[in-house]
Amino acid sequence: xxxxxxxxxxxxxxxxxxxxxxxxxxxxxxxxxxxxxxxxxxxxxxxxxxxxxxxxxxxxxxxxxxxxxxxxxxxxxxxxxxxxxxxxxxxxxxxxxxxxxxxxxxxxxxxxxxxxxxxxxxxxxxxxxxxxxxxxxx
Amino acid sequence: xxxxxxxxxxxxxxxxxxxxxxxxxxxxxxxxxxxxxxxxxxxxxxxxxxxxxxxxxxxxxxxxxxxxxxxxxxxxxxxxxxxxxxxxxxxxxxxxxxxxxxxxxxxxxxxxxxxxxxxxxxxxxxxxxxxxxxxxxx
DNA sequence: TTAATCGTTATAGTTAACTCTAGGTCAAGT
DNA sequence: ACTTGACCTAGAGTTAACTATAACGATTAA
Numbered sequence: 001x002x003x004x005x006x007x008x009x010x011x012x013x014x015x016x017x018x019x020x021x022x023x024x025x026x027x028x029x030x031x032x033x034x035x036x037x038x039x040x041x042x043x044x045x046x047x048x049x050x051x052x053x054x055x056x057x058x059x060x061x062x063x064x065x066x067x068x069x070x071x072x073x074x075x076x077x078x079x080x081x082x083x084x085x086x087x088x089x090x091x092x093x094x095x096x097x098x099x100x101x102x103x104x105x106x107x108x109x110x111x112x113x114x115x116x117x118x119x120x121x122x123x124x125x126x127x128x129x130x131x132x133x134x135x136x137x138x
Numbered sequence: 139x140x141x142x143x144x145x146x147x148x149x150x151x152x153x154x155x156x157x158x159x160x161x162x163x164x165x166x167x168x169x170x171x172x173x174x175x176x177x178x179x180x181x182x183x184x185x186x187x188x189x190x191x192x193x194x195x196x197x198x199x200x201x202x203x204x205x206x207x208x209x210x211x212x213x214x215x216x217x218x219x220x221x222x223x224x225x226x227x228x229x230x231x232x233x234x235x236x237x238x239x240x241x242x243x244x245x246x247x248x249x250x251x252x253x254x255x256x257x258x259x260x261x262x263x264x265x266x267x268x269x270x271x272x273x274x275x276x
Numbered sequence: 277t278t279a280a281t282c283g284t285t286a287t288a289g290t291t292a293a294c295t296c297t298a299g300g301t302c303a304a305g306t
Numbered sequence: 307a308c309t310t311g312a313c314c315t316a317g318a319g320t321t322a323a324c325t326a327t328a329a330c331g332a333t334t335a336a
Contacts, residue, residue, distance in 0.1 A: 007312075018295055021314085026293095037302065039313055055245045058238065062292070077261045084253035091250055094243050100196065101239065105232050107193045112229055115222035123215045144283075156325055159284090164323095175332065177283055200322070 004042040013050055020050075027067045028053055030074060059090050060097070142180040151188055158188075165205045166191055168212060197228050198235070 010017045023029055024040070031049065033041045056066050069086055072079035118124045148155045161167055162178070169187065171179045194204050207224055210217035256262045 005312080016295080017313090019293085022294060025315095035313095037314080039302090052245070052249070055242055058242045059246065064292090077256075080253060080257050080260075080262065084250070084257050087246055087249040087253055091243070091246050094239060094246055098236070098239055098243070101232060101236055104193055104196045105229070105236070107190070108197065108225055108229050108232055111190070111225045112222070115218060115225055118215075119218050119222050122218075124218065154325080155283090157323085160324060173283095175284080177332085202322090 001043055004047065006040050006042070009042045009047060009050065012047065013054065023050075023053065023063070026063050028063065028070055030070065056090065059094050061090065139181055142185065144178050144180070147180045147185060147188070150185060151192065161188075161191065161201070164201050166201065166208055168208065194228065197232050199228065 004012070006017050006020055009015075010020055020029070024032065029046070029050070032046055033043075035041060053066055053070075056069065057063070069083060072083050072086075114127065118126055142150070144155050144158055147153075148158055158167070162170065167184070167188070170184055171181075173179060191204055191208075194207065195201070207221065210221050210224075252265065256264055
């Protein structure tokens with residue numbers, strides 16, 4: 001089975017070796033094997049697990065909570081409900097984030113067109129006189 | 139013209155007075171007026187400006203960069219291009235975030251169904267034997 | 277008049293997530 | 307043999323964005 005060094009994994013996942021060792025220290029990588037001298041040996045499933053860690057992180061989940069999930073995984077079928085509930089909660093959380101981000105996008109797009117108009121006019125004042133301007137072009 | 143105290147603004151925007159004073163200290167609220175004794179007086183347009191600050195913050199923009207934008211606003215029409223460019227860049231940034239979040243959502247939803255199946259079966263092993271199971275039901 | 281409440285500043289403390297340094301081991305190449 | 311480079315740990319340092327405290331002033335209700 002193919003194995004990977006810590007720097008290979010770091011490169012693959014766009015992380016640093018510092019970060020990976022930090023994750024390990026925080027208990028996020030209890031499954032990673034070691035050589036006799038202590039060197040970490042990662043395999044493909046370790047990398048897949050790290051991708052889930054990164055996925056949870058990208059939902060805004062703090063590392064301490066991700067550790068709970070990792071712990072549950074090690075406890076077997078008795079924690080299936082907890083893990084299911086966790087992912088359902090993450091789903092709701094991401095849905096809310098998507099909604100928020102869409103609202104943010106609307107504001108940003110409004111600002112883009114605001115500044116486009118101002119830029120074309122050479123002055124922001126164009127927006128102050130918007131009613132007058134509208135009446136003039138009618 | 140209606141004015142607002144710092145705690146009223148905090149309540150309205152779901153922030154704390156600490157945060158608002160912190161923003162002020164960081165140069166995000168140079169437009170806020172003061173009473174003779176130093177008390178801040180916010181008006182409606184200050185609140186609107188703060189909503190833009192919050193919008194920029196929700197795109198992941200750091201406070202120091204938001205300050206640049208605030209400074210540009212105070213410098214008038216000579217900075218219109220910079221401000222337009224900034225919002226266009228923010229737009230691209232939010233688009234990228236939306237893409238990322240959609241990918242995250244796919245992974246999370248996959249995990250939800252993974253754990254739903256495991257929960258129904260009472261064991262996670264169901265996924266290890268997925269090929270055998272598939273052949274049995276055929 | 278005095279106690280509470282709200283405001284102020286300056287400054288210190290907190291938290292999360294890294295990020296780095298020092299000092300060490302070990303295997304490979306010259 | 308010795309240098310180079312990748313690995314290790316423990317622990318210190320950094321950064322952003324708050325969050326809290328202390329000490330003070332002004333306003334208001336009892």
